[in-house]
Amino acid sequence: MQKDAYTLILEAIDAGTYKPGDRLVESELAERLGVSRTPVREALQRLETQSMLARDGRSLIVASLDHNQLAELYTVRAELEALAARLAARHAAPEEVRVMQAMIEEDHQKLGDPIALSRANKRFHRQIHLASHNRYLVQQLDLVHRSMALLATTSLAAEGRGEIALAEHQRIVDAIAAGDEDEAGAALRAHISEAFVTRLKSDARAHGGQPQ
Incomplete structure (x- = not known):
């Protein structure tokens, strides 16, 4: 098409x-x-x-996002993604869990290439959204991730962030595989929080600590 x-x-x-x-x-x-x-x-x-x-x-x-818009976007993203992880822990088929695990293993080969890792990260999160088996939630997350495109850089470019992010992905998948809804939601919310902290630190360095 x-x-x-x-x-x-x-x-x-x-x-x-x-x-x-x-x-x-x-x-x-x-x-x-x-x-x-x-x-x-x-x-x-x-x-x-x-x-x-x-x-x-x-x-x-x-368009670009100012500091307040960025904070608002990450707040919404954390809540919606945590819900997706909780629902995935409840509804994901074993095959879906295997696909997510395979993605993590493949993504270790992309460490050192932030652009490739960023694309892979989007695919991984999309897989969690789909595993929630809730079409309305997937639609809302699509809108959130569309706005994420307005961020000129990826937090995965920060030194050491790639390895940490993949460890966080593993924690999320382990919880989904175990059917542990609380842990899955908490793990994904913590993952988004760490990404936000990394971005804030990166932005602060880029602007020399001056207000944008």
């Missing part, structure tokens, strides 16, 4: 092709995507409505 302009632009933002602050020009996008300007215009309007794009004068740029 051919992807529409909206999906293609969203995927480009998610992949980091377009980063926060980058200007999106209708004519350039149409040429790059090989579509007419009308669907591109409609896609840009939709993305602006969803706060994925922001106005900069007459131009549209990829």
Whole structure:
């Protein structure tokens, strides 16, 4: 099935092709995507409505998140992902657990490559969402992870974070495999909290401790 302009632009933002602050020009996008300007215009309007794009004068740029928005996003993400882990502990099929375990083992080969590890991390979390077997929760988490694309860097780029994150993933999968809902939820909430702390430290270093 051919992807529409909206999906293609969203995927480009998610992949980091377009980063926060980058200007999106209708004519350039149409040429790059090989579509007419009308669907591109409609896609840009939709993305602006969803706060994925922001106005900069007459131009549209990829939005960025300020400190408060970042905190709000991580708060919602932690609660929804913890719920997904709890439900996965209740509903996941043995085959789904095996897939998650295999992902962790494969991801150890990606240590040292933050971009590849970030992509793998998204796949892993998506697998937990699906294992919750709750379509409404999956939809809400899709929206949350769409907003995560507005973060220009990955917390997995921080020194040592990759190894720690995979150990946290293992704790989550062990709890899901054991059917321990409380532990699964707590493990995932702690995992998101650590990712948030890592990002805050990274942002503080990047801005020299000055307010953004």
